[in-house]
Amino acid sequence: MRLSRYFLPVLKETPSEAQVASHRLMLRAGMIKQSSAGIYSWLPLGFKVLRKLENIVHEEQVRAGHVPMLMPTLQSADLWRESGRYDDYGQEMLRIKDRHDRDMLYGPTNEELITDIFRSHVGSYKDLPLTLYHIQWKFRDEVRPRFGVMRGREFFMKDGYNFDLTKEDALHAYNRHLVSYLRTYERMGLQAIPMRADGGPIGGDYTHEFLVLADTGESEVFYDSAVTDLTFGDRDIDYDNVAQCQSILEEFTSKYARTDETHDEAKFNEIPEERRCVARGIEVGQIFYFGTKYSEAMNAVVQGPDGKQTPVHMGSHGIGVSRLIGAIIEASHDDKGIIWPEGVTPFHCGIVNLKQGDEEADAACDALYKSLTALGLEPLYDDRNERAGGKFATMDLIGLPWRITVGPRGLKNGVIELTSRRTGESEELPPEEAVKRIAEIYAGL
Ligand SMILES: Nc1ncnc2c1ncn2[C@@H]1O[C@H](COP(=O)(O)OP(=O)(O)OP(=O)(O)O)[C@@H](O)[C@H]1O
Numbered sequence: 431m432r433l434s435r436y437f438l439p440v441l442k443e444t445p446s447e448a449q450v451a452s453h454r455l456m457l458r459a460g461m462i463k464q465s466s467a468g469i470y471s472w473l474p475l476g477f478k479v480l481r482k483l484e485n486i487v488h489e490e491q492v493r494a495g496h497v498p499m500l501m502p503t504l505q506s507a508d509l510w511r512e513s514g515r516y517d518d519y520g521q522e523m524l525r526i527k528d529r530h531d532r533d534m535l536y537g538p539t540n541e542e543l544i545t546d547i548f549r550s551h552v553g554s555y556k557d558l559p560l561t562l563y564h565i566q567w568k569f570r571d572e573v574r575p576r577f578g579v580m581r582g583r584e585f586f587m588k589d590g591y592n593f594d595l596t597k598e599d600a601l602h603a604y605n606r607h608l609v610s611y612l613r614t615y616e617r618m619g620l621q622a623i624p625m626r627a628d629g630g631p632i633g634g635d636y637t638h639e640f641l642v643l644a645d646t647g648e649s650e651v652f653y654d655s656a657v658t659d660l661t662f663g664d665r666d667i668d669y670d671n672v673a674q675c676q677s678i679l680e681e682f683t684s685k686y687a688r689t690d691e692t693h694d695e696a697k698f699n700e701i702p703e704e705r706r707c708v709a710r711g712i713e714v715g716q717i718f719y720f721g722t723k724y725s726e727a728m729n730a731v732v733q734g735p736d737g738k739q740t741p742v743h744m745g746s747h748g749i750g751v752s753r754l755i756g757a758i759i760e761a762s763h764d765d766k767g768i769i770w771p772e773g774v775t776p777f778h779c780g781i782v783n784l785k786q787g788d789e790e791a792d793a794a795c796d797a798l799y800k801s802l803t804a805l806g807l808e809p810l811y812d813d814r815n816e817r818a819g820g821k822f823a824t825m826d827l828i829g830l831p832w833r834i835t836v837g838p839r840g841l842k843n844g845v846i847e848l849t850s851r852r853t854g855e856s857e858e859l860p861p862e863e864a865v866k867r868i869a870e871i872y873a874g875l
């Protein structure tokens with residue numbers, strides 16, 4: 431992409447309505463524009479990151495054996511009356527009437543809809559286990575939408591639902607989700623710690639929330655600092671392997687890590703004092719096992735091997751895809767702007783032409799652009815007729831992890847400059863070397 435042809439409406443001023451860094455930076459970098467409270471348009475740069483995160487989530491879900499689909503945003507109230515949640519959900523639910531005066535709602539979540547699909551088509555234990563998921567917009571009429579996309583009213587969420595014959599099978603589905611989530615967040619360059627949480631209105635004894643530590647997080651968390659040493663890394667996972675998934679769950683959840691709702695002071699105090707941490711976190715996902723709560727209420731039954739009809743065991747599992755962008759920026763920025771982890775960056779690198787219109791500089795930039803593109807990489811080439819300082823400031827603000835700077839002086843010696851956004855360190859090298867280096871950095875991502 432050439433910047434002269436792109437739509438990147440960066441703001442010079444710091445928007446006064448934004449209280450946290452990620453919200454400020456997303457507005458300043460021209461990623462989003464508020465359309466009404468808690469509802470945003472995703473401008474091209476923001477949309478690109480959103481798509482990247484969505485892809486990572488899809489890849490990791492499919493890898494875990496889960497099946498993608500898409501359900502509508504608008505739902506009929508009837509199903510929610512069956513489960514009893516139409517009245518329970520309260521003011522967070524956006525209720526709508528259609529022209530025939532039928533009660534509709536903009537889905538805040540999809541347990542009812544998916545259970546209805548399941549009961550309409552599945553009747554035998556032979557079709558289990560089954561996990562269906564989608565990534566779709568949700569609406570919750572939050573009392574206080576704030577922090578930009580982190581607490582929106584309309585937000586993008588992956589929600590998955592497992593259907594199993596027995597509690598044991600459903601707990602394997604729970605573990606499988608936990609493992610796949612660990613991998614998902616790590617690919618995004620994030621540490622998200624699974625913490626024991628409270629079932630809340632969805633109910634259930636087994637639930638973990640995934641939290642990204644950040645001072646601006648809305649949840650208070652208590653944990654043993656040893657949990658922050660755990661990394662998932664490049665493990666070979668067989669998602670059908672019950673023992674393997676169980677042992678990873680144990681590895682990542684046996685140390686103390688809880689949100690304030692389940693915090694237990696006595697247990698916490700058993701940890702050596704120097705390892706006791708009280709901090710704040712951003713909830714970027716949650717997994718639940720809730721047994722037969724919905725299957726009983728909505729008669730989602732299958733015929734078991736013994737010929738008897740039995741309600742299926744279920745769980746639901748969510749990832750806050752749009753919130754994650756805020757969380758990533760909270761975890762990775764400095765006073766100049768965003769610093770994207772390589773796994774989610776909207777463009778792989780920036781190209782800054784220090785002297786637009788100079789024949790040699792223009793030709794070198796074009797050649798770099800072509801070589802990078804030919805390797806499947808996406809550079810953002812700042813080909814505008816602007817001062818170098820302005821170009822650098824824009825690149826720093828939008829946070830591409832690597833910048834190639836091209837100028838007539840370097841070209842005389844056959845070199846360009848490659849700069850890391852994270853460390854600020856620069857290195858002079860021939861253009862082909864820089865292309866090779868960038869290709870290596872992104873190989874396998
Ligand atoms: N208003 C929101 N804006 C953006 N993302 C959200 C919002 N509400 C929930 N999410 C994301 O969707 C995920 C799954 O939804 P879940 O039902 O667990 O949310 P929740 O527990 O009600 O969230 P919270 O406690 O933050 O209100 C959450 O972990 C979070 O990342």
Ligand SMILES: [Mg+2]
Pocket residue numbers: 639713715716
């Ligand atoms: Mg939650």
